[in-house]
Amino acid sequence: MDVVDTHTHVISPDVTRYPLAPLGGRQSDWSRDHPVDIDGLLAGIDAAGIAKAVVVQASTVYGHDNRYVVQAVRAHPDRFGGVYSIDALAPDAVPRIQHWQDQGLHGFRLFTTGTTMPGQGDWLGHPDSYPAWAYAEEHDIPVCLQMTIQGLPALRHLLERFPRVRVLLDHCARPDLSDGRPYRKAADLFAMAAFPGVHLKLTHRALAASAEGASKPQEFLADLVDAYGADRIAWGSNFPAASGTPTEILAEARETLAGLPDEVQAQIFGGTAVSFYSNLAATGGSRD
Numbered sequence: 376m377d378v379v380d381t382h383t384h385v386i387s388p389d390v391t392r393y394p395l396a397p398l399g400g401r402q403s404d405w406s407r408d409h410p411v412d413i414d415g416l417l418a419g420i421d422a423a424g425i426a427k428a429v430v431v432q433a434s435t436v437y438g439h440d441n442r443y444v445v446q447a448v449r450a451h452p453d454r455f456g457g458v459y460s461i462d463a464l465a466p467d468a469v470p471r472i473q474h475w476q477d478q479g480l481h482g483f484r485l486f487t488t489g490t491t492m493p494g495q496g497d498w499l500g501h502p503d504s505y506p507a508w509a510y511a512e513e514h515d516i517p518v519c520l521q522m523t524i525q526g527l528p529a530l531r532h533l534l535e536r537f538p539r540v541r542v543l544l545d546h547c548a549r550p551d552l553s554d555g556r557p558y559r560k561a562a563d564l565f566a567m568a569a570f571p572g573v574h575l576k577l578t579h580r581a582l583a584a585s586a587e588g589a590s591k592p593q594e595f596l597a598d599l600v601d602a603y604g605a606d607r608i609a610w611g612s613n614f615p616a617a618s619g620t621p622t623e624i625l626a627e628a629r630e631t632l633a634g635l636p637d638e639v640q641a642q643i644f645g646g647t648a649v650s651f652y653s654n655l656a657a658t659g660g661s662r663d
Contacts, residue, residue, distance in 0.1 A: 376641040377426030378625065379648035379655060381576055382545065382611025384433040386410035387443045396438040398460075398486055403435035403616070411615040413447045417454065419614060423621035427453075427655050429611075429648065431519065432460040434486040439471070445478045452479070456655050458519050460484045463504035472510055481654045482517035483507075487526055488549075495522060500529035505536070512537045517651055519576075521545045527563040534570045541572040543609065543651060547581040552595055553588025568602040574651055575599070575608045577643060579617045579624060582631050593634045600635065605642035609651060 386406050387393040395402055411419065420428050430447045437443065441459035448457040457480040461471050472483060487496035498504070499522065511518050520530070520542055527548060534540065550561035558565065567573045575581075577599075585595035599608065612624040619627075632640050649656045 376645040378424065379609075379645045380420060380425050380428040380612045380614070380621065380625075381543070381609045381648045381652075382578055382613045383416055383420075383428045383430055383621075384411070384436075384614070384616060385413050385416050385430055385443060385447050386433060386436055386615075387412055387446075393437065393440070393443045395436060396440055397435045398438050399435065403433075405616045406433055406436045409615055413443075413450055416447070416614070417451060419621040420454070423625050425621060425625065426645070427456065427648075429456045429458055429652060429655070431458045432484055434460045434484065434521070441475055441478075441480065444480060445475075448479050456481055456652050458482050458484050460486060461507065463507040464498060464501060468504070468507040469510045472507060472516065476516065481652055482519060483511070484519040484521060487520065487522045495525040499526050500532050504533075508533055508537045508540060512540045515539075515541070518542045519545060520548075523549045524551070524561060524563055527567055530573075531567065531570070534572065538570070539572065541574065541651065543574045543576050545576050545611075546578045546613075547575045547584075547599075549580060550584060552584045552590040555589030555591065556594055556598070558590070558595070558598065565598070565602045568607075573603075573607065574647065575603060576611045577608055577628075578611045578613045579627070580613065582628060585631075592631050596632060596635060600639055605635075605639040606647055606650065608643050609647040610644050 430444050432441050432444050439460045444457040448455045459475040459480045461483045463485055487499050550564045552561055554560050585592040612621050614621050
């Protein structure tokens with residue numbers, strides 16, 4: 376099965392056409408120090424042998440101005456899918472969802488934490504966001520969440536109200552795994568498996584956390600697959616926010632997951648992404 380990267384970003388060198396408007400008020404260090412544009416991302420995934428990539432809005436660069444993600448998808452519709460960012464509390468949240476969907480993007484991202492906005496935002500689950508969640512549920516629009524494990528109780532409340540929404544948690548919601556099995560500090564993460572719409576994005580951040588303290592990556596991965604199933608776990612590089620090339624990041628992830636059955640690895644490295652973002656299956660990828 377082809378490899379699909381569910382978490383990449385692109386940064387334009389043209390700050391006039393695509394002006395900076397970072398959430399949190401300052402641009403992220405990674406996007407300033409080692410930005411990668413559309414051509415650079417394509418070259419990177421080509422070198423790594425990655426068939427397709429999901430370009431996720433760089434919220435710490437452009438806020439909710441998703442035009443450069445649109446440009447990436449339009450330039451390479453056979454290789455890229457696009458995820459846009461919205462302000463779910465805004466009165467026009469639903470029209471903004473409709474706008475970006477019409478521009479060829481598939482699924483929105485809610486940014487509730489990050490390097491420019493540390494801590495967990497307390498607005499997740501606010502009633503003002505209900506129209507956006509209701510629209511996502513009605514139209515089967517996937518939701519990507521940049522959040523910490525401290526926000527999972529609010530997400531639980533949302534999914535009790537909107538149970539058919541499919542969500543993908545960036546970095547597995549940044550859990551603390553340092554206590555090792557049975558991962559009591561991450562109990563809320565494992566408990567979210569009871570909601571069938573919850574999916575996990577397995578990135579370098581989550582894999583690094585699984586090697587901290589008493590945690591062992593092989594044990595964490597086995598427990599995660601046991602709780603969620605491989606069909607609800609998808610790999611993402613987080614390139615270029617993560618250090619290294621896509622080739623290096625993929626190789627490291629493959630080494631860490633090597634102990635899992637081949638069919639589980641295939642699902643995590645590609646199958647889950649295509650089922651979660653169904654538009655990725657619409658066109659064939661090319662790695663010429």
